[in-house]
Amino acid sequence: MSDLLAAEPSTGVADAVAGVRITPVDAVGLEQRAAGLCTRSIKTSSKAAALDLSIRVMDLTTLEGADTPERVQALCARARRPDAADSSVPSVAAVCVYPELVPVAAEALADSPVAVASVAGGFPAGLAPLEFRLGEIGWAVAAGADEVDIVLNRSAFLSGRYQKAYDEIAAAKQACGSAHLKVILETGELGSYDQIRRASMLAMVAGADFIKTSTGKIGVAATPPTALCMAEAIRDMAEQTGKTVGLKLAGGIRTAKQAWHYLVIVGETLGGGWLAPERFRLGASSLLNDVLMQRSKLGDGRYQRREDYSVD
Amino acid sequence: MERAGGFNLEYAPAPESVAPVRLASQYGLFIGGEMVEPAAGRLSATVNPATGEALAEIGVADAADVDRAVAAARAAWEGGWRDLPGAERAKYLYRVARLLQERAREFAVLETMDGGKPIRESRDLDIPLAAAHFFYYAGWADKLDYAFSGRRAASLGVAAQIIPWNFPLLMAAWKLAPALACGNTVVLKPAPTTPLTALLLAEVLRDADLPPGVVNIVTGDDVTGAALVAHPGVDKVAFTGSTDVGRAIGAELAGTGKRLTLELGGKAANIVFDDAALDQVTEGIVNGIYFNGGQVCCAGSRLLVQETVADTVVGKLQRRMDTLRVGDPLDKNTDIGAINSQAQLDRITELVASGVAEGAELYTPPCELPERGFFHPPALFTNVSTAHRISREEIFGPVLSVLTFRTAEEAVAKANNTPYGLSAGIWTEKGSRILWMADRMQAGVVWANTFNRFDSASPFGGYRESGYGREGGRAGLLPYVELVA
Numbered sequence: 001m002s003d004l005l006a007a008e009p010s011t012g013v014a015d016a017v018a019g020v021r022i023t024p025v026d027a028v029g030l031e032q033r034a035a036g037l038c039t040r041s042i043k044t045s046s047k048a049a050a051l052d053l054s055i056r057v058m059d060l061t062t063l064e065g066a067d068t069p070e071r072v073q074a075l076c077a078r079a080r081r082p083d084a085a086d087s088s089v090p091s092v093a094a095v096c097v098y099p100e101l102v103p104v105a106a107e108a109l110a111d112s113p114v115a116v117a118s119v120a121g122g123f124p125a126g127l128a129p130l131e132f133r134l135g136e137i138g139w140a141v142a143a144g145a146d147e148v149d150i151v152l153n154r155s156a157f158l159s160g161r162y163q164k165a166y167d168e169i170a171a172a173k174q175a176c177g178s179a180h181l182k183v184i185l186e187t188g189e190l191g192s193y194d195q196i197r198r199a200s201m202l203a204m205v206a207g208a209d210f211i212k213t214s215t216g217k218i219g220v221a222a223t224p225p226t227a228l229c230m231a232e233a234i235r236d237m238a239e240q241t242g243k244t245v246g247l248k249l250a251g252g253i254r255t256a257k258q259a260w261h262y263l264v265i266v267g268e269t270l271g272g273g274w275l276a277p278e279r280f281r282l283g284a285s286s287l288l289n290d291v292l293m294q295r296s297k298l299g300d301g302r303y304q305r306r307e308d309y310s311v312d
Numbered sequence: 313m314e315r316a317g318g319f320n321l322e323y324a325p326a327p328e329s330v331a332p333v334r335l336a337s338q339y340g341l342f343i344g345g346e347m348v349e350p351a352a353g354r355l356s357a358t359v360n361p362a363t364g365e366a367l368a369e370i371g372v373a374d375a376a377d378v379d380r381a382v383a384a385a386r387a388a389w390e391g392g393w394r395d396l397p398g399a400e401r402a403k404y405l406y407r408v409a410r411l412l413q414e415r416a417r418e419f420a421v422l423e424t425m426d427g428g429k430p431i432r433e434s435r436d437l438d439i440p441l442a443a444a445h446f447f448y449y450a451g452w453a454d455k456l457d458y459a460f461s462g463r464r465a466a467s468l469g470v471a472a473q474i475i476p477w478n479f480p481l482l483m484a485a486w487k488l489a490p491a492l493a494c495g496n497t498v499v500l501k502p503a504p505t506t507p508l509t510a511l512l513l514a515e516v517l518r519d520a521d522l523p524p525g526v527v528n529i530v531t532g533d534d535v536t537g538a539a540l541v542a543h544p545g546v547d548k549v550a551f552t553g554s555t556d557v558g559r560a561i562g563a564e565l566a567g568t569g570k571r572l573t574l575e576l577g578g579k580a581a582n583i584v585f586d587d588a589a590l591d592q593v594t595e596g597i598v599n600g601i602y603f604n605g606g607q608v609c610c611a612g613s614r615l616l617v618q619e620t621v622a623d624t625v626v627g628k629l630q631r632r633m634d635t636l637r638v639g640d641p642l643d644k645n646t647d648i649g650a651i652n653s654q655a656q657l658d659r660i661t662e663l664v665a666s667g668v669a670e671g672a673e674l675y676t677p678p679c680e681l682p683e684r685g686f687f688h689p690p691a692l693f694t695n696v697s698t699a700h701r702i703s704r705e706e707i708f709g710p711v712l713s714v715l716t717f718r719t720a721e722e723a724v725a726k727a728n729n730t731p732y733g734l735s736a737g738i739w740t741e742k743g744s745r746i747l748w749m750a751d752r753m754q755a756g757v758v759w760a761n762t763f764n765r766f767d768s769a770s771p772f773g774g775y776r777e778s779g780y781g782r783e784g785g786r787a788g789l790l791p792y793v794e795l796v797a
Contacts, residue, residue: 024741026761029592039432041326041644053319232591239627267321268635275319 020240022201025193025229034224037268038261047260051295052090053275054259055082058291059117059248059283061096062312063216069104072097074312076108083292092288093277094147098123099140106144117182118143121150121172124186124215130168137175147180148172149212149248152199154189166206173207182210182248182281185230188220193229200233204245210281214251221251227262231269238270247274250283256294259287323637326644328431332418338369339507341377341531342514344384345524351376356533358507361428361650362641362685370507373530375539378499381528382545385470385497388525394467394495398454405450405492407520412443412485415516419509423481424641426508428650428686429604431642441766442485445784448768449489452789456494459786465793467495468571469547472540475510476553477503477652478607478708484510486783487550488527494792496548499528501540503553505653507531546570550791552609555706555732555777573781573791575609575773577706578734581727582612582763583749585720585740586621592761593739594628597712600737600763602636602690605648606710607656609778610735612763614703615714616723622716626694629712633690634677648710651686660688660709667693667702672713698729706732720745724752733775737763756782 042050060079062071076095083089094115095105105116118140122128128136137148150172156164173181183203187196203211211230214221227249234245247270249262259282266274274280289309297303338355340347350371357366373381393401412419416439423434456465471491475483480502491498502510514529530536534557541549541561548571551561555576565572582600584593600612617625641649651657668674672693681687688709696703696713703713717723727736736755738746746760756774759765766772771787773779781791 023590024587026589026592026741028762029589029595033592033595039436039644040323042323043326044324046322046324049319050321053321263321267319272320275321 020201020205020237022198023236025197027193030193030229031225034228034265037228037265038224040261040264042260042264048295048298050260050263051256051291051298053263054256054282054291055092055288056090057275057277057280057282058092058288059094059096059250059281060092060288061216061250061283061285063096063098063119063123067098067101069101071312072101072104073108074310076105076114078288078310078312079109079114080112082288086296089292089295093281096149096283099136099143099145102140102143102145115146116144117147117149118145119149120145121148123149123151124217126151126153127155130171133168134171134175137172141175141177141179145179147182148176149182149184151184151186151215152203154186157199157202158190162202166202169203169206169208180209181207182212182246183208184212184215184250186215186218187213187222187226187230188218193225196226196229197233200230201237204234204237204243208245210246210248212248212250212281212283216251216283222249222253222262224261224265227265228269231266235270244279246279246281248281248283253282253284254286254290256287256291259291323645325640327640328421328424328435328642328644330421330425330642333422333425335368335508339511339531340371341373341381342511342527342529343377343381344528345518347514348380350374351380356504358426358505359653360425360685361505361652362682364684364686367426367508370531373532373536373539377530377532378536378539378543381499381530382470382472382540382543384525384528385499386545388523389467389469389497391525393497393523393526396495398456398493398495401493401495402450402453404520404522405446405453405489408516408522409443409446409450411516411519412439412446416440416443419481419512421642422512423509424649427477427480427506428641428652430646430649431644432646433604438479438482441768442482445482445485445489445768449493449788452490452786453493456789456793459789460795463795463797465494465789466796468792468794469496470545471496471498471548471550471792472543472546473498473500474537474540474549474551474553475500475502477506478604478609480506481509481513483552484513487552490783490788491550491792492526494789496792497526499530499540499546501530501532501537504531504533541565548572548792550781551575558779571791573773574779575781575783576734576777576779577708578609578611578732578774578778579614579704579706579730580610580612580732580735580737580755581614581616581730582737583723583727583739584615584617584621584625585742585745586618587741588739589741589761590621590625590628593625594632596737596739596761596763597625597629598632598636601712602648602710603764605651605688607652607708608764610757610764610772611708612735612737613707613712614727615712616717616726617714618723619716619718622714626692626714629692630675630677633675633692636677636679636690638679638687638689639682648690651688651709654686656708657686657688660707660711663702663705663707663709664691664711667696667700667711667713670700670702672696672700672702698726704730720749724749728752728754731777734773734778735759
């Protein structure tokens with residue numbers, strides 16, 4: 001077993017993670033297991049339950065430069081009631097936007113169970129000066145964000161400056177106050193599953209409430225093996241320290257089938273306790289419509305037309 | 313661990329359809345290209361181990377039937393198969409491989425019905441690997457002149473092949489493909505509890521226009537097997553099964569001039585060092601011992617784990633065992649299906665009881681077993697000593713014994729402390745240690761950071777009481793050829 005911060009044995013972080021061991025990851029075995037989990041057959045009543053659950057854990061997301069208040073308002077309306085024609089469809093977990101649109105979302109979601117999530121901290125690269133990043137987090141929280149999604153400083157992490165990466169997350173956690181902190185690892189840039197596991201442990205020890213795969217801004221986003229790798233890290237964290245950390249998968253999740261593969265991976269790795277919005281999220285923009293379509297197909301055996309669903 | 317407002321992700325039944333399978337009520341013997349009645353008219357039922365219900369009546373061949381089959385094989389060999397150019401033999405083998413692929417679903421469902429293994433395994437492993445084996449040896453058929461440098465490979469004649477019940481079609485493929493590629497003809501005897509896919513294979517062989525008599529399939533019991541082994545018209549015997557029977561065959565054939573290869577039992581060590589990728593190790597251990605319900609001769613039935621991580625590994629393992637789904641083998645979400653027969657279930661139960669009686673600590677996850685059929689939950693023994701029966705005898709069931717070690721030397725000593733020597737697993741992130749360990753393992757197959765991986769191109773076979781001879785790869789040609797200058 002390797003110590004998390006073996007490269008910097010004398011730093012304060014090593015003390016902070018005393019007792020947390022990081023086990024290596026075998027890529028072949030990990031991918032084989034993930035592929036195996038994705039062959040689980042989800043039928044009838046299980047499918048119905050999985051579809052509703054994937055709505056309940058969804059962070060409905062829009063992170064475009066061209067976002068408008070109107071688009072965010074429409075998204076919030078869908079978040080509260082995803083299917084205008086069917087009140088049995090549950091609300092999603094949160095709406096995720098850029099800080100500028102947090103006030104719009106906060107107003108639109110007032111008195112609803114749907115949380116407001118904001119990316120902050122120099123999303124998506126996290127390379128702005130730290131004080132600006134922390135300021136942005138504070139601003140978003142003050143504007144009404146219940147949850148803040150920041151990025152891991154990959155520049156620090158990949159160059160082995162783990163202490164810096166750790167300190168920044170710890171500072172971000174402080175800047176969040178009572179808001180929940182999700183740390184995006186941008187797994188597609190980390191280069192190996194060993195690095196993903198190491199970054200997961202670092203973020204969790206530094207104070208992340210959730211660890212999250214991706215920004216959605218680069219080509220490689222959430223994949224089943226990545227999700228499994230992070231879920232295994234979360235399980236180790238819980239076993240070694242008793243701290244429970246959530247998992248958010250984001251980027252490229254477009255179909256209901258992908259969603260329930262992820263539910264299976266999380267459910268079989270971490271147990272049913274993680275299959276709830278407090279511990280698990282699916283960040284997506286176009287997933288909702290496919291889930292609604294599958295849900296309605298399960299009800300009356302027919303597929304709806306794409307035009308029957310909102311484009312936002 | 314604290315549980316929030318969680319959710320129990322239950323899997324609704326997802327049974328594979330049995331529609332592709334058309335069962336006859338009765339099956340004869342496949343001799344000389346025809347299905348024929350056994351001479352004495354004896355029949356015996358083959359049972360679905362998941363329900364205990366009979367699937368069909370199967371012919372029991374006696375010495376007279378065996379004699380007919382060997383004569384048909386001899387006639388086919390002398391009548392042209394041995395003289396056929398390799399490229400022509402290859403055509404038949406390729407055809408068989410393709411037909412197996414085309415009818416893969418039917419074979420998978422039938423394999424699961426007759427043998428009790430999960431459909432996930434028969435669908436994803438048994439049938440694809442069987443087809444791959446025919447493809448692989450089809451490729452060798454016209455290259456035999458180049459397989460053994462400077463020497464020519466001549467066929468032997470009639471091969472008698474006796475196969476076990478744990479991988480019925482796959483073992484038939486492992487036996488038939490190299491024998492046919494090398495120009496031999498065959499009398500194949502499937503196991504009494506799992507004859508159906510071999511009989512379906514007979515249909516495929518006919519559809520492939522394989523000349524009559526090149527492959528003959530005689531179903532039956534141990535009397536049939538004994539008659540086949542003893543038959544003077546047989547030039548080569550290949551047996552996969554128990555060490556006791558293998559030993560008896562070896563004694564009987566001594567001095568007869570018949571060639572013999574044996575693939576027998578095992579008690580493999582799966583060795584985990586403390587620097588290994590422990591989550592993938594856990595999967596590897598599970599795959600090593602619970603794959604096909606542990607009814608695998610190379611199963612990793614002894615876990616040797618370094619003391620410093622023993623508690624962690626056992627904890628991870630128990631947690632993982634809790635998620636294993638035991639039940640209807642035809643359900644696509646079943647991980648552990650039925651035990652092959654009542655007799656095998658009795659043996660497993662007896663050995664598990666001996667482990668408890670000898671003082672080892674038993675863990676089985678809370679799981680509901682089906683009310684009928686032959687089922688055994690996955691079992692894990694800790695506090696096991698190397699003297700306990702469960703750590704010495706082959707159980708051939710979903711039962712793992714955990715032992716610990718401190719140093720690599722101790723791991724080697726414990727791993728080799730068995731009369732068997734079929735397979736071993738080594739788990740470490742350190743490449744040099746893998747090589748150091750592999751050099752010292754007295755086992756025919758050594759896996760590193762994986763377990764129970766099979767490939768047609770990779771030789772498989774044992775040391776010591778696990779038998780001799782290799783199947784798969786170029787080495788798998790040797791038992792079926794005479795090398796001449």
